[in-house]
Amino acid sequence: MRRPLTRRAFLTLAGAAALAPSAALAAAETVPKDRRRMLQVNGYATDAESPLDALTTYITPNDLFFVRQHWNPMYPDARRWALIVDGEVSAPMQMTLADLKKLPRAEATCVLQCAGNGRGLFRPPIPGVQWRYGAVGNARWTGVRVRDVLEKAGLKSSAKHLHTFGSDKPPVRVPPFHRSLELDKALQDAIIAWEMNGVPLPALHGAPARLVVPGWAGDHWMKWLTRISAQPEPQTGFYMETAYRFPETPGEPGAPVPPEKTRSLTQISVKSNITEAPASVKVRTRATIRGFAFSGAPDIARVEVSEDGGANWMEATLDPRHDPYAWRLWSLPWAPKSAGTVTLLSRATDSQGSTQPRDPVWNPSGYLYNGWHSVQVEVTA
Amino acid sequence: MRVWRGGAAWLATGAIAAALLLGSSAAAAKSPKKKPRSKAGAAADFDVKLPVLGTKLQEFPPGPGKAVADQACLQCHSASMVLQQRLTEKQWTASLEKMIRWGAAVSADRKDELLAYLVANFGPENERFEPLVTRPVGK
Numbered sequence: 409m410r411r412p413l414t415r416r417a418f419l420t421l422a423g424a425a426a427l428a429p430s431a432a433l434a435a436a437e438t439v440p441k442d443r444r445r446m447l448q449v450n451g452y453a454t455d456a457e458s459p460l461d462a463l464t465t466y467i468t469p470n471d472l473f474f475v476r477q478h479w480n481p482m483y484p485d486a487r488r489w490a491l492i493v494d495g496e497v498s499a500p501m502q503m504t505l506a507d508l509k510k511l512p513r514a515e516a517t518c519v520l521q522c523a524g525n526g527r528g529l530f531r532p533p534i535p536g537v538q539w540r541y542g543a544v545g546n547a548r549w550t551g552v553r554v555r556d557v558l559e560k561a562g563l564k565s566s567a568k569h570l571h572t573f574g575s576d577k578p579p580v581r582v583p584p585f586h587r588s589l590e591l592d593k594a595l596q597d598a599i600i601a602w603e604m605n606g607v608p609l610p611a612l613h614g615a616p617a618r619l620v621v622p623g624w625a626g627d628h629w630m631k632w633l634t635r636i637s638a639q640p641e642p643q644t645g646f647y648m649e650t651a652y653r654f655p656e657t658p659g660e661p662g663a664p665v666p667p668e669k670t671r672s673l674t675q676i677s678v679k680s681n682i683t684e685a686p687a688s689v690k691v692r693t694r695a696t697i698r699g700f701a702f703s704g705a706p707d708i709a710r711v712e713v714s715e716d717g718g719a720n721w722m723e724a725t726l727d728p729r730h731d732p733y734a735w736r737l738w739s740l741p742w743a744p745k746s747a748g749t750v751t752l753l754s755r756a757t758d759s760q761g762s763t764q765p766r767d768p769v770w771n772p773s774g775y776l777y778n779g780w781h782s783v784q785v786e787v788t789a
Numbered sequence: 790m791r792v793w794r795g796g797a798a799w800l801a802t803g804a805i806a807a808a809l810l811l812g813s814s815a816a817a818a819k820s821p822k823k824k825p826r827s828k829a830g831a832a833a834d835f836d837v838k839l840p841v842l843g844t845k846l847q848e849f850p851p852g853p854g855k856a857v858a859d860q861a862c863l864q865c866h867s868a869s870m871v872l873q874q875r876l877t878e879k880q881w882t883a884s885l886e887k888m889i890r891w892g893a894a895v896s897a898d899r900k901d902e903l904l905a906y907l908v909a910n911f912g913p914e915n916e917r918f919e920p921l922v923t924r925p926v927g928k
Contacts (some may be wrong), residue, residue, distance in 0.1 A: 442836070446842055
């Protein structure tokens with residue numbers, strides 16, 4: 409199933425190598441063997457996050473990419489699979505993978521983050537998978553634009569929302585994972601993807617095809633996609649009306665938020681993480697701090713690191729590689745001035761001026777944690 | 790459709806993960822660009838002592854109510870989902886009601902026993918959970 413590097417991929421890699429400002433950045437592009445592992449937080453359904461020290465490359469390898477399942481999936485049979493396209497269209501269709509591949513090829517390199525990434529860091533605690541840092545990754549997704557598929561089916565102006573369905577079925581009386589997103593966003597840049605990082609989409613990541621919604625949280629990225637339906641109204645049900653909602657205005661941590669004071673969760677929040685920092689370092693010796701930063705805005709403008717609790721900030725160097733809604737790798741040479749335990753903090757600012765806050769917006773479902781990331785370093789005399 | 794449901798579904802999940810890993814090794818072995826391997830896993834780019842994702846499961850701690858938890862919770866998800874929670878009695882009451890509404894197999898006369906077990910073991914101070922370190926998940 410795996411293919412040799414395509415010419416385009418080779419040129420991309422070669423270009424990236426030429427652009428890399430230092431050998432150090434280029435050297436960071438392979439994940440060492442001892443970091444190539446996953447952190448299983450649920451045995452079945454399968455949920456696993458990537459350790460932060462494995463998230464050091466611009467493209468997250470497929471086998472180190474976080475896995476999220478609501479329940480044990482029912483994978484579609486790729487040989488019989490066809491995407492249903494219906495609703496407010498003049499010509500409802502069923503499109504096989506071969507049909508889809510006849511449309512213009514579309515590609516996006518962007519971040520996929522689980523809406524609940526960081527839930528385990530909220531206080532007071534919130535029920536659900538206690539993700540910490542690694543339910544996020546950056547990949548190259550290839551497929552076809554949702555816009556091209558809907559236009560082929562004769563999209564009507566009455567359509568305002570895109571309802572999405574996958575093949576996974578819940579156990580017992582658990583509500584089905586039926587979702588929708590605003591049609592404007594779907595038409596703007598959403599992709600029906602069948603490749604992830606140049607190989608066929610792995611089963612765990614939604615084969616044969618999944619939705620890719622750049623800049624928006626993972627709940628919109630329907631895996632094992634079976635049907636898209638253009639509709640005048642949003643989808644209803646538990647996963648629209650109760651789950652994946654965010655307070656309209658921040659409240660006190662732990663305070664309940666009535667449903668009418670919530671909105672549908674869409675864009676991810678600006679965030680940075682430290683992926684590499686020494687556990688200990690000698691005073692006045694240079695070490696390199698590295699990490700990634702991303703946002704629901706198309707680009708990251710700045711990443712800063714503080715060694716004094718946020719009173720002063722040092723600006724990190726951004727890696728030149730970038731695509732809209734992709735993450736930015738960053739690095740900062742740092743020489744501690746005095747011995748003792750130092751807490752390093754990181755914060756990012758995106759291209760629309762939003763800055764990662766010290767404290768995230770606490771919300772009853774634990775979505776979009778984006779407080780400053782802190783790492784402790786022992787500085788020896 | 791491959792349909793997996795019920796309490797032993799993790800076996801199937803593990804089997805698929807294993808198949809993915811084996812599949813990727815097999816593909817690599819066929820490629821002339823890769824170094825030949827004397828035996829499977831010898832040249833693995835990860836620690837082969839690590840378990841395959843989804844094949845090793847954590848268990849509920851012993852105590853009154855464990856049997857009810859095993860029966861009610863493990864039908865749909867592994868014990869880890871519960872082991873990692875740090876909830877107040879109020880939160881556990883709401884979670885349990887939701888799970889019963891969604892089909893958790895717990896009879897009315899065992900519900901209080903289950904609630905007491907959850908509150909006693911997985912309260913706000915619960916520090917027992919560590920994610921299980923596993924292999925990369927297959928390409």
